Amino acid sequence: MSDNLKNKVLLVGAGLMAREYAKVLNALAVDYDVVGRGPDSCAAFEKATGKKPAAGGLDDFLNKQSHSLYSHAIVATGIDTLNHIALKLINAGVKNSLLEKPGGMNTAEMDSLENAARINQASVYIAYNRRFYASVLKAREIIKADGGLTSFNFEFTEWSHVIEPLKTDALIKQKWFLANSTHVADLAFYFGGLPLEMSAYRAGNLSWHKYSKFTGAGVCENHVLFSYQANWGSPGRWALELLTSEHRLILKPLEGLQIQATGTVAVNPVELDDVLDKGFKPGLYKQTFAFLGNETSQLCSIDYQTKAMRWYDKISGYDPV
Secondary structure, eight states, X not given: OOGGGOOEEXXXXXXXXXXXXXHHHHHHXXXXXXXXXXXXXXXXXXXXXXXXXXXXXXXXXHHHSOGGGOSEEEEOSOTTTHHHHHHHHHHTTOOEEEEETTSSSSHHHHHHHHHHHHHTTOEEEEEOGGGGOHXXXXXXXXXXXXXXXXXXXXXXXXXXXXHTTSOOOHHHHHTHIIXXXXXXXXXHHHHHOSEEEEEEEEXXXXXXXXXXXXXXXXXXXXXXXXXXXXXXXXXXXXXXXXXXXXXXXEESSTTOOEEEETTOOOOEEOOOOOHHHHHSSTTHHHHHHHHHTTOOTTSEEHHXXXXXXXXXXXXXXXXXX
């Protein structure tokens, strides 16, 4: 284990995403404990990872353990519980937390969490693992060499025919842009900066979501222009295009990278060093390594996410409370 990863880590959650984190933590040889809720999910977690979780939920666990032992916590639970668990960890004295996206169900929850983190001098980050894709790291290299980004566009189309029959809580489906699509929006604004100005339009509806069609455009903090669109009732997929004076970089799918040079029509694949993305859930290894090593410049901080949520509300049409 690397010297800068000598932390005692608490992994909260025993579902599928928690198993992915356990795979990384095991590979990093990090000392960690796991707390879950139901005995069935805990048993399945142990079978998949070889690590036995404490069942019964976080409250029971904190009452029995010396939580001051934990320097870092990773929260991999449902989006409807992320915020409440993070607040409990902060109040228990945990100073570094990484929450699965989006960190809360609405802007009001994020404001409350940011305030608690500030008062308790705790660091909270949101786990947008796509920031750590090999494709993204390579795109950043190319953009830097080209002299910077000039504009970008992105698509966050979701497959309604797949989502509608899911046995997911209706409240989560009603916030599906936050629950899922912000993976794309976060990545786009990670490259271009948060908006300074933006016009947003929405139309259509679905049985499980207020709107089905989205489009908009604006200018980011570093004066980069952008546009976006999505139609959840039509074919499509997530995509991001990044433009410089020298190249158009195409992430479609986001795990891959294609490049088009100025003055040409040929679009060619870019070779990637993506061994870790193939061995683990893409982006997760490097994201977890960065978090535990306190190398946080690429992570989504709680204050950044609180600002971003206001733009996400505008894109999606969600109520901030």
